[in-house]
Amino acid sequence: MLAGWRLKLSKCFLIPQRYVLGIMGFFAIANAYTMRVSLSLAITEMVVPIKTTQYYDPDACIPEETNATNSVIKDQTTLYDWDEKTQGLILSSFYWGYVITHLPGGILAEKFGGKYSLGLGILSTAIFTLITPFVIIGTNGNWKAVTALRVIEGFGEGTTYPALTALLAKWVPLKERATIGSLVYSGSQFGTILSNLISGELIRYTQDWASVFYFFGGLGIIWFIIWVMLCYSEPESHPFITDREKEYLQKELGSLSTEKPPIPWKGILTSVPVWALVITQVGHDWGFFTMVTDLPKYMKDVLKFNVSQNGIWSSVPYVVMWFTSLGSGWLCDFLVKKKIMGLTFSRKFFTSIASMGPAVFILVASYVGCDRMLAVWMFTIAMGLMGCYYCGMKINALDLSPNFAGTLMAIINGLGATSGIVTPYLAGALTEDHTLKQWRLVFWITFGVFAVTNLIYLTCGTGKVQKWNNPENNREKPNEDNEEKQIQDYKF
Template structure:
């Protein structure tokens, strides 16, 4: 019997908790990018480079920490530390997608975030115990990545089971756009906390605890599908059973051969690579650019590194509503809508990130260019991020695992590449980084325009029993056999 206390539709509660899942995931992912600027002992360059911005404030790069808590990590070592999260992150995507489709996504999401939260919390203890041995920091970050790798496959499976097509762009965008809010909260609050306490460790404690609290609430409030939810109203259950027709509630198989030979799937993979390359460049290394090139202090760094993501979130939410409206009014076909909004999210950032590097040492103009760039990137979520649900609601978790997992490889490459290319922290070095980013955006977007699609694929219904497959049992099938 449903409880009248829960008057908010349960699919919206899932959407809100999914949003907070991504917020927590991204805060724990990005806080190191701010913290590391105050964890590393400052090294003066032996030779002055005319492409290096002059210090405007004497206290801009003065360390806030006790010297015993500063470590002599090189630029390349910092790149490895920042990239190591993604070493673990890409490994658990496909297993996470399979587990999510077998058991419904709830437990793989909750346990994954819990793992990341615990290891975020203990990060300072590991660093102190090993006297700042960077290899151990890498190990902790890999384990955090292993936990978080299940996040998007599990969320995609949950959305496929809960969200009707008419609300897909809105709720999907709400959930996935949690990455911007997580980045804003992680960057701004990290800068403020470090400046207030003069202790970089505080951010790991605060955000680790926040992650654990979210897990407890999520496990109490959310369920794998409408049929298993004890508080859902009969009205909503009937509505969803009629609207979500492409997700079967019996035993199904994963058509690996069809998925891996599908042009729209690989176009989606390539588009994800392009987005992730640009997004990880900003998320992982924008605080370093703000500190090393523009010489913001840690509090300013946290604030100004956050501003672009506020605009990205605003555009994400508004474009989600616009995209659904255009599709429902037949102004754009589903395929055209996905390609249009993906192109805006690719070429807008490509141009304005590059423009930021030509802003020189004008800090206000550089922040403005980064902000415009990330604003354009906000249309990515109603463009290609929800595309896995279009192509195959039935196997959306597995597809998201493949797409996001391969895209996550850029998280391994980008921070190390930037660390290797920007050892002297000059504008010229960073300009090379941003030109590479422009090229990746351009090429990957062209491939998505040529081969991407918004149509449900024939193999979504899995009528061909001769396909190569892996058996998957959904939650209801598990109940029926127990």
């Protein structure tokens, strides 16, 4: 009877359960980013409008509309006098909590399964997003209270990437890793698109910045309900997976340890490829968080877009980045399966495109002056090329250690996210007068970080499974040809 019930349920799904997990994982990250990024655009309308007579900028753009720099908020008592440093501090505070829960989240996901460590993390972030307006208005814009709330939000969201990586390690065969991994991780661009695009229109129509937090917090709760009903930590515990898919996954993922050995901390912490990944993640996050957090401010303060235009044009670069991440994931799998590229070379090749492309075009955007649309297209090309990161270094943790992918991602993504602490505050401190030259310095620093971190990855990165992935075999001679074996595994 139970078998018949499972068979009926499995027929309700037109696609395999690993793809259901991939799609829900995509929406998990999308929701996480809508809640994380929503403040970046909303804060441009939460502060008292800039008094342009405070300074003279010879490179300043002239607003196309006479009221472009004025606030659209109906209730002016909900505008707060936060200077640039305070805004940077508020925007960066999310990452204080985000960094801390990465490692515990990865360990818990590997020990108890990623379903609830991911789900409960997103749920808690959604709840605190919903109450954000009450905290801000209730404390009359007390920046300390807002900062504390954002730290707590970061706590919940810090489990997202480690839990998802642990889930992918148990659900996704090597031959589908770049495609499904790129799909899941591309949720960050999709979430950023939704956040910027919808936030601008919501604020314009409601004339209230609080609507942004209500909307995206509500979406996070809806996602959690669907996630709990559809997704499970591993194929063996899934109640309505087909026998065919389960057998296929058991065959393809049979190399994963059935009994979890102790985490090989010494091997991980002394691994050169792991630290190369950490440094590269820092570089990626530096550039990505600079754009995600500060591009709406640049659009308003330098290019003088109104809130609706800001939402639209701040989202366009991530539309292109999203399509690039999906296309490059498919291309990477194809090139490796056909042996046109080795696994290690493919990871380095796509990572280099995703590093140096944005480094150049972000900088160029600051030199096109007040040609607004040309600047937007430079940012768009930059972020489009950044989409290649996801089939490059982002899934590299799965290559190095399928058994400890959650822990590895926790270390790599957690340490990389320290960029999110630094970049918003640094941008705020360097752009107190909102001038183009001040922003250009921010972009030059970003260029330097991209270049240095990519060089380290080219020198020290690899796609080979590390010998400490199977601690019980550490005494044996490592298989020098394991990358060739991994490439063979791509074949159908």
